[in-house]
Amino acid sequence: MTPMPRLYFDNAATSSPKPQAVIDAMVDYATRLGGSPGRGSYFEAREAARLVRRCRERINDLVNGEDPDHIIFTLNTSDALNLAIRGVVLGVLESDPRATAHIVTTELDHNSVLRPLNALIERHPGRLAQTRVPADPATGRVDPDDIRRAVGARSDTVLVALNHASNVTGVIQPAAEVGAVCRAQGVLFLLDAAQSLGHLPVDVRALGADLLAFPGHKGLLGPSGTGGLSIRPGVELRLATVREGGTGSQSDLDVQPETMPDKYEPGSVNAMGLIGLSEGVQFLNEFRFAGLVGIAALRAHEVALMHELLSTLGFIPTPSPPGGGLGRGTPALARESGSIPGLTLHGPLDPSRRVGVFTFSIDGLDPHEAAAILESEFGVLARAGIHCAPLAHRALGSTGALRLSLGPFLTVDDVRHAAGALRELAASTRVYS
Numbered sequence: 467m468t469p470m471p472r473l474y475f476d477n478a479a480t481s482s483p484k485p486q487a488v489i490d491a492m493v494d495y496a497t498r499l500g501g502s503p504g505r506g507s508y509f510e511a512r513e514a515a516r517l518v519r520r521c522r523e524r525i526n527d528l529v530n531g532e533d534p535d536h537i538i539f540t541l542n543t544s545d546a547l548n549l550a551i552r553g554v555v556l557g558v559l560e561s562d563p564r565a566t567a568h569i570v571t572t573e574l575d576h577n578s579v580l581r582p583l584n585a586l587i588e589r590h591p592g593r594l595a596q597t598r599v600p601a602d603p604a605t606g607r608v609d610p611d612d613i614r615r616a617v618g619a620r621s622d623t624v625l626v627a628l629n630h631a632s633n634v635t636g637v638i639q640p641a642a643e644v645g646a647v648c649r650a651q652g653v654l655f656l657l658d659a660a661q662s663l664g665h666l667p668v669d670v671r672a673l674g675a676d677l678l679a680f681p682g683h684k685g686l687l688g689p690s691g692t693g694g695l696s697i698r699p700g701v702e703l704r705l706a707t708v709r710e711g712g713t714g715s716q717s718d719l720d721v722q723p724e725t726m727p728d729k730y731e732p733g734s735v736n737a738m739g740l741i742g743l744s745e746g747v748q749f750l751n752e753f754r755f756a757g758l759v760g761i762a763a764l765r766a767h768e769v770a771l772m773h774e775l776l777s778t779l780g781f782i783p784t785p786s787p788p789g790g791g792l793g794r795g796t797p798a799l800a801r802e803s804g805s806i807p808g809l810t811l812h813g814p815l816d817p818s819r820r821v822g823v824f825t826f827s828i829d830g831l832d833p834h835e836a837a838a839i840l841e842s843e844f845g846v847l848a849r850a851g852i853h854c855a856p857l858a859h860r861a862l863g864s865t866g867a868l869r870l871s872l873g874p875f876l877t878v879d880d881v882r883h884a885a886g887a888l889r890e891l892a893a894s895t896r897v898y899s
């Protein structure tokens with residue numbers, strides 16, 4: 467009897483496994499170096515600082531940023547979003563006691579955008595307002611014209627926050643168009659790249675992203691406790707600090723230094739995590755698939771796996787062409803039924819319009835129960851619930867669903883195994899319900 471696999475399909479939460487080079491780099495730091503970057507002139511501290519700097523440079527290159535010192539390391543995406551949102555809002559409200567601010571968000575946003583903003587609104591009654599723009603139910607996309615109208619509705623609009631790719635439907639948003647709207651209207655543009663960086667090309671200049679919040683522990687394949695905020699040079703003049711402390715620089719100053727990245731990085735950085743993250747980024751840079759290298763190869767791999775999943779489940783007709791081309795796409799609908807009765811997909815059919823997040827429901831089956839069966843009977847590790855995105859689920863008419871999310875170490879065979887498991891689960895639910 468072949469042993470049951472353990473196939474990890476929760477890469478949208480955090481990626482697993484990590485490349486061996488990530489682990490090796492962290493062990494090397496812990497055993498050979500151990501110094502705190504920027505906190506000593508001895509070799510260990512200098513070498514740790516060099517490796518952390520290399521991580522900054524690699525991420526800056528990956529996002530086509532203007533200056534590695536404007537990549538700020540954070541604990542995760544949520545921490546980066548907090549810095550961006552609180553930093554912009556406090557920068558305005560603290561500049562003048564009469565100032566007010568208006569922020570435009572969307573109903574696709576994760577709680578890590580919704581909650582910091584709601585907390586600020588509660589703490590500053592009457593001074594801060596938000597407009598939430600809905601997504602088109604037919605495509606799952608936000609219309610840049612709706613953003614333009616929401617921005618223009620108030621003269622105190624300071625920020626637009628957009629989820630680059632939904633962690634529920636997988637839909638890729640028209641970020642460059644929204645960036646152009648923001649630039650034309652003179653407001654800051656914050657892009658939540660939690661589900662896009664490491665999966666899609668992300669170019670902050672082409673997208674017009676003034677602020678880009680990203681995880682280190684998801685698509686970049688670094689360890690947990692890593693993430694960052696890319697800040698367009700100049701924007702730091704408008705972004706208040708939300709934490710202050712020692713930086714190992716200008717220590718005679720009794721206020722936070724203005725120099726980057728120290729301004730937003732008080733305290734010792736997560737050296738071991740960042741040195742590991744640097745190797746995760748390098749793994750992506752060298753990833754090869756279908757004659758492609760780097761992010762283009764990762765994207766082609768993910769599209770090929772998604773194509774396989776959708777076609778094996780009967781949502782789209784053709785199997786994935788060799789080499790992971792896009793195949794024949796069908797119109798992007800936000801909710802689709804395939805050939806398996808009772809199984810509904812919450813997301814578009816065209817793999818080119820989505821990232822590798824496959825969220826679905828099985829009629830008559832509680833998603834948490836379904837996740838438990840997928841694990842115990844098929845070795846498929848899926849994620850049940852509302853994925854910290856209550857408004858996105860509400861817009862889909864869902865009170866909870868199951869999510870499979872893809873990663874670079876999954877294969878076509880793994881995806882076929884998962885598709886077979888879903889087919890069996892849906893069939894057995896019909897028999898017993």
Ligand SMILES: Cc1ncc(COP(=O)(O)O)c(C=O)c1O
Nearest residue numbers: 478542543544576578633660681
């Ligand atoms: C769209 C989106 N934004 C933000 C987050 C928060 O990410 P982190 O866990 O890195 O804080 C997630 C996590 O799943 C997400 O999917």
